[in-house]
Amino acid sequence: MQQEVVLAMLAKEPSHGYELRTRLAQALGPVAEGISEAQMYVTLARLEKGGFVSRLDAPAQRSDRKVYCLTPAGQERVTDWMSDMSWPRPDLAEFHMKLIAAAAGALADPISLIDAQRRDLLRRLREVGLAVMEEEKDSDAALLLEGIVLRLQADLRWLHACEIVWTKRSTRK
Amino acid sequence: MNDSPTVLVHAKGLRKDYGSGDGLVRALDMVDLDVNRGEAVAVMGPSGCGKSTLLHLIGGLDRPSAGQLTVAGQRVDELSERALAYLRRDEIGFVFQTFQLMDELTAQENVELPALVAGFPPNEARARATALLEQVGLADRARHLPSMLSGGQRQRVAIARALVNDPGIVLADEPTGNLDSASAFDVLSLLADLHAKGLTLVIVTHDERIATAADRLISMRDGAFVDETRLTGGSRGDLSTFAEWEHLG
Numbered sequence: 001m002q003q004e005v006v007l008a009m010l011a012k013e014p015s016h017g018y019e020l021r022t023r024l025a026q027a028l029g030p031v032a033e034g035i036s037e038a039q040m041y042v043t044l045a046r047l048e049k050g051g052f053v054s055r056l057d058a059p060a061q062r063s064d065r066k067v068y069c070l071t072p073a074g075q076e077r078v079t080d081w082m083s084d085m086s087w088p089r090p091d092l093a094e095f096h097m098k099l100i101a102a103a104a105g106a107l108a109d110p111i112s113l114i115d116a117q118r119r120d121l122l123r124r125l126r127e128v129g130l131a132v133m134e135e136e137k138d139s140d141a142a143l144l145l146e147g148i149v150l151r152l153q154a155d156l157r158w159l160h161a162c163e164i165v166w167t168k169r170s171t172r173k
Numbered sequence: 174m175n176d177s178p179t180v181l182v183h184a185k186g187l188r189k190d191y192g193s194g195d196g197l198v199r200a201l202d203m204v205d206l207d208v209n210r211g212e213a214v215a216v217m218g219p220s221g222c223g224k225s226t227l228l229h230l231i232g233g234l235d236r237p238s239a240g241q242l243t244v245a246g247q248r249v250d251e252l253s254e255r256a257l258a259y260l261r262r263d264e265i266g267f268v269f270q271t272f273q274l275m276d277e278l279t280a281q282e283n284v285e286l287p288a289l290v291a292g293f294p295p296n297e298a299r300a301r302a303t304a305l306l307e308q309v310g311l312a313d314r315a316r317h318l319p320s321m322l323s324g325g326q327r328q329r330v331a332i333a334r335a336l337v338n339d340p341g342i343v344l345a346d347e348p349t350g351n352l353d354s355a356s357a358f359d360v361l362s363l364l365a366d367l368h369a370k371g372l373t374l375v376i377v378t379h380d381e382r383i384a385t386a387a388d389r390l391i392s393m394r395d396g397a398f399v400d401e402t403r404l405t406g407g408s409r410g411d412l413s414t415f416a417e418w419e420h421l422g
Contacts, residue, residue, distance in 0.1 A: 030412045030413070031412050031413060031415050032413075033412065033413040034412075034413025034414060034415070035413075115400065118402075119402045122381065122384075122385050122390060122402055122404060123385075123402075123404055123406075125381060125382065125385045126385035126386065126404045126405075127412060128412060129361075129382055129385055129386060130365070130386070131412060133361075133362050133365060145412075148412075148415055149382060153381055153382060156381050
């Protein structure tokens with residue numbers, strides 16, 4: 001995730017780091033476990049240094065009491081981010097090349113690589129699938145986890161396509 | 174070993190042939206399977222791989238051509254027709270892709286029926302059905318006919334019906350195959366919840382999401398098991414990798 005996420009949360013109202021981290025945790029559910037409170041303060045400090053946020057309180061406050069608001073430059077960055085169409089891409093090309101290199105250099109059996117990857121994705125799908133059921137229906141966190149489930153399912157379908165083609169290639173030899 | 178109470182289904186060298194001579198189709202070939210009490214096992218594979226045949230054999234709807242099959246301590250391959258019918262009634266709950274509810278009976282009556290057939294007094298059958306409809310979230314639909322219910326609701330009635338005689342094991346054949354994704358999610362949540370409470374399940378499915386709610390996933394091809402993956406023991410920590418600050422510098 002990008003710094004813009006933090007900036008965009010400040011668009012609602014000036015907040016301190018702890019509050020932002022709480023709102024993030026609510027929106028992300030178990031996915032937020034990857035983002036520590038300390039990281040939030042580091043991000044805010046860097047944004048302040050870059051002139052995208054400024055402090056509303058006395059400068060001597062403890063880091064969890066610092067209240068930040070957006071500067072005009074920060075506001076502009078949020079607007080740009082909102083209209084940015086970039087989309088996170090899973091790097092399928094890397095695994096694809098792993099299979100090709102494995103077969104070409106006799107480094108490993110592509111089918112075994114696919115099998116191992118499939119098991120790993122299945123276990124991940126299980127974890128995320130169970131996590132969705134623990135969240136309140138239609139909550140922010142459930143919606144995000146649903147997206148992760150669908151992505152994993154798409155990856156599993158692609159692995160299935162890989163398995164079919166690589167099985168054909170290995171039997172042809 | 175077969176009589177051990179922890180092993181509910183024990184199959185050894187299971188085979189099922191249809192037809193004969195040139196028309197012989199080997200639907201199942203030398204399958205070994207153990208399902209422990211309280212375990213959920215998912216079976217996946219392309220159409221015609223033998224997964225439904227396996228389910229039908231475990232459920233006593235069909236007989237193996239060869240091999241041993243023990244379900245709830247009884248040798249299915251050796252039972253009389255009558256004993257097999259009792260085993261189906263008392264130990265097995267079925268959930269089908271097409272629900273298989275009786276159209277002219279209400280939800281409540283559909284759930285009661287197997288209990289009445291099993292010889293429970295009407296008030297006991299009613300009490301069981303009422304409690305189960307409550308459990309599947311359909312207490313307010315008890316008097317509805319299946320035609321007045323959505324697909325997801327019908328399947329939940331079918332799950333209640335499968336549970337009414339308190340079976341040792343529930344066998345589900347594509348339980349979400351006819352449902353939209355929202356209804357499929359409700360049925361999945363229900364099955365996962367029942368499993369968490371100790372229900373033993375064998376689920377045949379095309380849907381990885383359903384399959385991965387099980388403890389173990391078996392992949393079949395051409396009548397045989399080709400892969401088995403234990404799904405439990407993964408780490409929740411993996412979830413956090415879906416959100417990390419990438420551009421802190």
